[in-house]
Amino acid sequence: MEIWQIWLAIALALVIIEIITVGFAALCLAIGAVGAAVASCFTDSLVWQITVFAVFTLISFIYVRPFMLKFLSRKKDSPKSGVEALIGRTAIVEEDIVPETNSGRVAIDGDRWKAVSEDGNNIMKGEKVVVLKVDSIILTVRKA
Structure with missing residues (x-):
């Protein structure tokens, strides 16, 4: 077995x-071993060869x-958690959303949240x- 083959076997391992x-x-060590395999074809x-191995490994x-x-x-595509997971979800209005009084509540999975309308319209x-x-703790919503 020639030395370049040994270097490639090391790289494969x-x-x-x-x-x-x-x-x-x-x-990074494998990249160094490939560099040493190429160097062994020239010297x-x-x-x-070990110097080339060390330099290529260091650069890697x-x-x-x-x-x-x-x-x-x-x-x-990491899964969202906490309040981030609420974005895009559908909720049911439990208390009229009235922008003038800044009131309104929605429910998602049994949890109640204060909500405001995106466009300023009432949502019943x-x-x-x-x-x-x-x-x-305030959700901005629009009609589904």
């Missing part, structure tokens, strides 16, 4: 470890790993509304 651990440390010096740790951690830590008891915004 590190990629498999990366798949299991997903911390991007093994991936037989183990010192140069500085540039690739932070990028990948940031990229994968973004939660694109029993009507269905959609929650558009949550400001502290």
Whole structure:
């Protein structure tokens, strides 16, 4: 087995470890091993191969790993919780929403919330509304 094949075998083993651990440390080492495999095609010096391995690994740790951690830590469709989960939900008006008196209540899943109308129109008891915004304990709604 030639030295470049050994470096590629090391890289493959590190990629498999990366798949299991997903911390991007093994991936950076694998990038270094691929760099060393390429270097071994140009020189037989183990010192140069290890130097290339170290440099590629260091560069990967500085540039690739932070990028990948940031990229994968973004939660694109993360589930909403708390009051954020109310936005877009349908509620039933339990107490007339009257903008002039700044009064009105809606119910969602048995919880009662103070509500205001988005467009400033009255919304009568029993009507269905959609929650558009949550400001502290006040929901901004519009007719469904």
